[in-house]
Amino acid sequence: MRVYCAENYEAMSRRAANIISAQVITKPDSVLGLATGGTPVGAYRQLVEWYKKGDLSFAEIRSVNLDEYYGLSPWHEQSYRYFMQSNLFDHIDIRPENTHVLNGLADNAQRECERYNQLIHDLGGIDLQLLGMGHNGHIAFNEPGDDFGLETHLVTLTDRTIDANTRFFERREDVPRQALTMGIKNIMRARRILMVVSGADKAEAVYQAFCGRVTRDVPASVLQLHPDVTLVGDRDALSKLLEAGVPVCG
Ligand SMILES: N[C@@H]1[C@@H](O)[C@H](O)[C@@H](COP(=O)(O)O)O[C@@H]1O
Numbered sequence: 001m002r003v004y005c006a007e008n009y010e011a012m013s014r015r016a017a018n019i020i021s022a023q024v025i026t027k028p029d030s031v032l033g034l035a036t037g038g039t040p041v042g043a044y045r046q047l048v049e050w051y052k053k054g055d056l057s058f059a060e061i062r063s064v065n066l067d068e069y070y071g072l073s074p075w076h077e078q079s080y081r082y083f084m085q086s087n088l089f090d091h092i093d094i095r096p097e098n099t100h101v102l103n104g105l106a107d108n109a110q111r112e113c114e115r116y117n118q119l120i121h122d123l124g125g126i127d128l129q130l131l132g133m134g135h136n137g138h139i140a141f142n143e144p145g146d147d148f149g150l151e152t153h154l155v156t157l158t159d160r161t162i163d164a165n166t167r168f169f170e171r172r173e174d175v176p177r178q179a180l181t182m183g184i185k186n187i188m189r190a191r192r193i194l195m196v197v198s199g200a201d202k203a204e205a206v207y208q209a210f211c212g213r214v215t216r217d218v219p220a221s222v223l224q225l226h227p228d229v230t231l232v233g234d235r236d237a238l239s240k241l242l243e244a245g246v247p248v249c250g
Helices: 009-026 041-052 080-087 109-122 159-168 184-188 200-211 219-225 235-243
Strands: 002-006 031-034 062-065 067-069 128-131 153-156 178-181 192-197 229-234
Touching (some): 002 009, 002 235, 009 041, 009 128, 009 192, 009 229, 041 080, 062 080, 062 109, 109 153, 109 178, 184 219, 192 200, 200 219, 200 229, 200 235, 229 235
Parallel strands (some): 002 229, 031 128, 128 192
Antiparallel strands (some): 067 178
């Protein structure tokens, strides 16, 4: 694992965007696994800026998103499809038909999950998977205790995740209770993984994930078993790793 420590959120976002751009430039038809949440927003903003300057093209890029709330339409402002359109897709030259997000309105969740697994397979797998992390160590919507062997599946969100995501909705009751998510198995099959973390409130989860035991109780800890992980964080999020003496670059 490589760890990059950035001074602040902006620098972290630039570093992450750099890694994504390098992937796009070296393999213009890459399959990018994309993530939502507050943390990657700065990296997306940076990519849009570089695209507008003419430094990058996404014309051949294919994307698959990690997860989607179950029960929200793609046009709902808090759906992850809407998030991706407004933070990235609407501002770059990626082809709409090449962007894939799970359908939160699918009648049959099981069938939708199978379709998505097949889609990832047909695309040739994920070249670079971007990840954020929840305060309880969840990745995508793989909550503590979930089986590492699962592929895309329907999950019931924990109270902690619902609490954390309430900030995006008017009321806690509005946060969907279920989501469709890629499983740990899909994520672990990605050729490269890029995790972004920011803020002191993530420091303990980051420490548990990368210095603790590999356990289902901390889903992100499974990344210790992946051969190509880059962790990019700001100083606050990495504080406990730094205290523990984990070597960092930049
Ligand atoms: N499903 C998403 C995750 O993919 C994301 O990593 C997490 C952390 O979000 P944030 O970056 O806002 O802390 O939030 C949600 O639960």
